[in-house]
Every structure is written in structure tokens, then in C-alpha cells.
Amino acid sequence: MALLEAVMDCGFGNWQEVANQMRTKTKDDCENHYMKHFINNPLFASTLLSMKQAEEDKNVDTAIPFQASEDPPRPTFDSLLSRDMAGYMPARADFIEEFDNYAEWDLRDIDFVEDDSDVLHALKIAVVDIYHSRLKERQRRKRVIREHGLINLRKFQILERRYSKDVQELYETMRRFVRILGATNHDRFIESHALEFELRREIKRLQEYRKAGIKTFHSSKIYDRLKKSREEERMKRNMLSEVLQYIHDGSACQQWLKRQAAIDAGLHQVAPVISSSGRRSAPPLDLTGLPGTEKLNDKEKELCQVVRLVPGAYLEYKAALVNECNKQGSLRLAQARALIKIDVNKTRKIYDFLLQGGYITKPQP
Structure with missing residues (x-):
């Protein structure tokens, strides 16, 4: 008892002060005796457990609802958590407003008197029966909330996320x-x-392993490691097609390179690439299976991917511009825009590409 009083006065873990108060025992003696008899003693622990179980069994039939939520939060009034709890008051173990809160209003004017007719008496009894059914629904909803512990919404949502x-x-x-x-x-x-x-x-x-011809778990580990490396290599190859949409925008290209460096460094929150036009560029066009693709060289394919122009339309625009240039001996950008009724930026890119490739010529100044 003297040791327990000393621990209570000096605090658990402050064994030097406990020993000074005990006077007859050393610091190690006090700590070893307390840990042996009160912390690591299985009999003492089982006694505490049985006492706790007896206390719980004693309070099973109490009127306090929501047993599944043993310790509901006690938020401040009109806070976000309070609204999530639907007006539940933990101190009173009840709600501010009941379900069907105004059900009693239908009974306020009912008064059973002796001179009521049979029809009027039966009507009043029916109203009371309806009120009882509404009370049963109110209790049923409380029972569902109590059994499933729905009053602690945050805890319930955390359990769902597992x-x-x-x-x-x-x-x-x-x-x-x-x-x-x-x-x-x-x-x-x-x-x-x-x-x-x-x-x-x-x-x-396992079916994937068997389809790949793997029959041992040791081989499956090697397969998983090789599969991961293949996916990483595939992602690296896809990076080239991704950067094609920024190849004509130096600022956006620099942003893309910085973003990739941040991803390689392990940063998960990276800013998206924004082109100089103030909006995010569309991904390159996939030319697989499109008619006319086989008639394009590599540079023309790259142009169609970046400009997002189908090969058939590009070939028509190219033929129209080349024919007009041959007729007049040269071709201006304004004339090209008059011939091709598409986006002016796309027309400019097609005109510059044909001019650089020697398909058309620009008038001499």
C-alpha cells in the first residue's frame, strides 16, 4: 500500500522519487516490485478484465442507446461534426429532434368523453393507433442506429475505407x-x-501464371519482377508520344521536363503541363488504322499526330497547296488560309512544314 501511495503521489515511472518516499527500498526494487505484481501479473490482469466484464454486463439493460458507439464524439454546437451526427446529444444520449418530430400534434385536440358517438370514438381510437405505429417506426430507426453504431459517422466511414x-x-x-x-x-x-x-x-x-507457363512460386516472383520492369519500359516509351504535343511549345516542353524530373524524384503532387496558349494541349492523334497513313513519311506522320489531322485530309490540303503554288509560282500564307478552311493555327503549321520541306515556295521580297 505504501508503494501504491508513493506511485500515486510521484507518478508512474518516477522511481527515484518513489524510492525516496519509501526510504527502505532502492529505485530498482520499487520498479521491479511494481512491474511484477501490478503490470505483469496475469492474475491481477484477469481480475481487472473480469471486473470490467461484470460492469459491462451490469449496464447492458440500461436506457442509454447506441451501445455500438461506445464513446461518441462530443462536438461543439452547430459544427460540421455536429451536423454529421444529425443533432445527437451525447450527454443526454438522445436527439434534438426525433424522427417524425410532430407526430404528437395529432393527439393534442383528442379528448375521450362519454357522449361520443361510436363512429367518433372509433375515429379517435384509429388516430391513437396511427400514433403508436409512428412511435414504433421512431424506435425502429433508433434501434438500427444503435446496432450499427451509425452515430459516429467518421468512425463508420474509416471502417468502410478498409x-x-x-x-x-x-x-x-x-x-x-x-x-x-x-x-x-x-x-x-x-x-x-x-x-x-x-x-x-x-x-x-494464378491463372495468369499458369497461362505464362509458370508452375512454381519461385518462378512467379521472377515473373512479377520482370513484368514490373516491362511496364516501366512501356511507360518510358509512352513518354515520347506524350511529349510530342508540346514539341512546338518551348515553355510547355520545359514544364513537361520539370514534371518528369519531379516524378522521378518521387514527388506525387506535380503541376500539370500548360501550354503557352493558356490551356492544356490535346494528346497526339493515333494514326493506327487510318486510311492514307501508309502514304506518309515519318515527318508527315509526326505532323499529323501533333496537329491532330487525319492523313486523308492532310494529303488533300497538301495537293491543293502544291497545285496552287505551281500555278502562281509561289504561295503566301494568306492564300493558303483562303484555300484551306480549317483552324488558322493548323494551316500555319501545315504551310510552314511544306515550306520547310521544299514542297512550296514563298514569294521573294
């Missing part, structure tokens, strides 16, 4: 059946489907 995306979608779909299933049955249902999704993923992974 599931994968597939299970979360199922969870959202099955939420409407919470009122039918009990809390335990509903949780077992969700857990069983989470296990099913996990087994399906594992079966799909």
Missing part, C-alpha cells in the same frame, strides 16, 4: 438492407464477399 474498391461498391449497394439484417449478419455478409473478391483476384493471378 475494403477494396469492389467491396466498397457492394457496400454502397447493400447499405439499404441494413435495416433488415442485423449488425452481425450484415458485417458477416460484407466480410464474406470481401473474401470472395480476394479469392477471385488470387485465382486470376
